[in-house]
Amino acid sequence: MYRLKPLNSRLSRQFFLLLLSILLATFVFIYLYSVPLIKQTVFEIERNASRTALNNVFELANRMYANVEDYRNQTLKSQQQQLKVAVSITESYLSAVLQAAEPQAQPRELALASAYELIRHFNYRNQDYIWIADHQGKLLSHPDPRFHGKNMHELVDETGHSIVTHLVQSAIRDGEGFYEYQWQRPTEAQALDKYSYVKNYPEWGLVIGAGVFLDDLEKEIQQRKERAISELRKALQEIKVAKTGYLFIFDAHNQMLIHPNANIDQTDIAELIKPLSQNKIVADLKRVADTGSELHYLWDKPNEPGNYVYEKLSLVRHLQGFDWYICSSVYLDELSSSSEKLSSRILSLAIITLLAALGLAYFFVNRITQPLEQLAQTARRVSSGDLSAKSGIQSADEVGVLAESFDGMVERLKNNINTLDTQVKQRTEELLATNARAQRMSAVGQLAGGLAHDFNNLLSIILGNLLLARDRYLGAEDLEELLNPAIRASKRGAEITHRLLSFACRQSLQTETIAIEQRIRETVELLRGSLPESIRLTYQANSPQTYIRVDLSLLENALVNLALNARDAMPQGGNLHFSTSILRVTQATLLALDEPVKSGDYVVIAISDTGSGFSEDAYQRAYEPFYTTKQNPTNSGLGLSMVYGFVKQSQGYIHIQSSPQGSEIRLLLPTASPETSTPSLPQAPINSAEIRQQLAGQLLLVVDDNADVRAVIRSQLLGLGVHVLEAADAEEALQLIQTLPNLDGLISDLMLPGHRDGKYIAAQLYQRRPQSLILLISGYSPEIDPEDRQSLDFPLLRKPFDQETLALALWRAAKGGEAHENRKTGVCD
Structure with missing residues (x-):
């Protein structure tokens, strides 16, 4: 545990002030950016709630209207059936009367007259009755004495047509049918709408009709409508918009049907005036109906009657079926109250969060700066030579x-x-x-x-x-x-x-096919300006134009190292000679080189000098790293060992021949075909933004047996926007590859514990998903057989590396990368 201390150090104070500034800036930015937006959003939500409530009530009323209309149609159909039944019963009764009169020899007219009188006094339902007329329009049976037994030619409607005659003629023409006309009740003088079923009986010369007055049907419909209003009233009592907002309904005749205010409910509102504009409010409400626009006006509050200073908003929908106007009404300040309350709570929460963040920042500064100061003191002790620190x-x-x-x-x-x-x-x-x-x-x-x-x-x-x-x-x-x-x-x-x-022959090579004579000639010319005038530098090419495939920079570095070694061996001056020749090696050829030479064609590069040569000890240890006979403290002893590693990695051979009169170093490098070409690497992106855009959102698996190395790579990848999974060995990595179908790629160390290495994991992922992004990394490369093409398929990145180097390597791998056949890691045979 680290004990918190006062911020006495300059670093601690600067760090704390920096964090404080960032926190304050972030708080101000978030508040200014988000709170107005939140207030506006909450206001719109409350505003839309009013619109939603209005639409819901409108849909409810519309369904009620549909139910009333359905009831009307069903009732009318039921009446039609009852009317048919009444006429059918009358038909059966008359037929029975006529059949009974025949055996008794009773006159037909007398039997029918008796039957007519009986039918005349028959009624059903709401005093509805049956009437009978002959084909000349005379009413033979009717309950009203004003019409019974009378010829009805003179009783006409508003158009001047005889009502009864028209019904009789229509029945004769149609056989039967339903007809609507105006007629008086038996006890009333006012004509009402009537709906009758009339059927012609030509065998009797009669027309029989039964009807119902439509005002009876409308009374039932009106009762249904009253129940709908009652249901709507209950529903509207449960709806609140904001705090005191409400919904109300009035009809086209300006009659308030439903309103929560008892002083306005079920009253005529035609003369209600808006106090500010003196306009009739009902006219303005009708004007904005179904336009989607809101009506803004000033009104009073229930607790402040007569104080018309509060702005209100109203939306109006017109229900054409009932001819109703359904309205919402809400106070504007109530719509804003929720957003103001939410903004206040956000501000309070932000202040509390800021204070907590400042406390955490103080703790964090102490947590970071104290160990850094301690680490810096330890580093100073180590730099002074105390390796026990x-x-x-x-x-x-x-x-x-x-x-x-x-x-x-x-x-x-x-x-x-x-x-x-x-x-x-x-x-x-x-x-x-x-x-x-x-x-x-x-x-x-x-x-x-x-x-x-x-x-x-x-x-x-x-x-x-x-x-x-x-x-x-x-x-x-x-x-x-x-x-x-x-x-x-x-x-x-x-x-x-x-x-x-x-x-160790494990560095990455970028090989290309070059004309060796031209490159050595260029190197010799470069060396002329670097060597003292006391040294005579010459070059002789004993071969035609010959090509080899090597890493050009490492070849030039090797030649320069050998030339500088020769210079150091000739402090008084002398001769330094470069030469090239072609050598064909067969199985019978015996060469005194560092190891047996494989059959093939080779370029021999010889560098000879007239210096003091190698001592026996120097000759035996010439290629060993960190071994040097020079007294210069800046010399690392890696020069000739690097030459050795380059030659071995290029599949070549090296030989030292030394005497007191001078020494010669011969390099054998295999020849190559001049047609060999190197695929060009993808051009580096213009800036890191392209790389980050390419890599952002990728899911990569990092495989390394060192947990700390994985942690560093994970942090670098997270900084690039890459999602990361980790595995400590090949078995865990293969299991993740098999179970994760969305894995985009792999970053694996070449050397892993167990029998399977990074190449095997990469090959397995490539087999399953060839489009995967694959990058191999290594502190040093294990041996790779150059004849095994499968082992040379994936890019390799050398440790250590920083985030930008890793990003560029991943970008190249995603673009196609350098295949290992173009930058392969060679093998010391």
């Missing part, structure tokens, strides 16, 4: 990882310094005992490669966390002063491990 910091955050990695690096550096010479001596003695120079160099190469691998992993963790710490706490000047020297030192360590990899 420890930071003593233990935490699970990035600073803790950085401190742990730093302590581990110092401890390993101390151990390596103490044991490296002993291990190299022991290993060299073992190799000399077996008299197998190639085996000894391979072992030393493996040792150097292994050390480079461990150091590259350490440097990946250290450099990655240093860069993350610098980027995360950007702006703290004192922090950058502490981190930048450590970053530069980490990059210097990476360069040294790269040289070790050159010796």
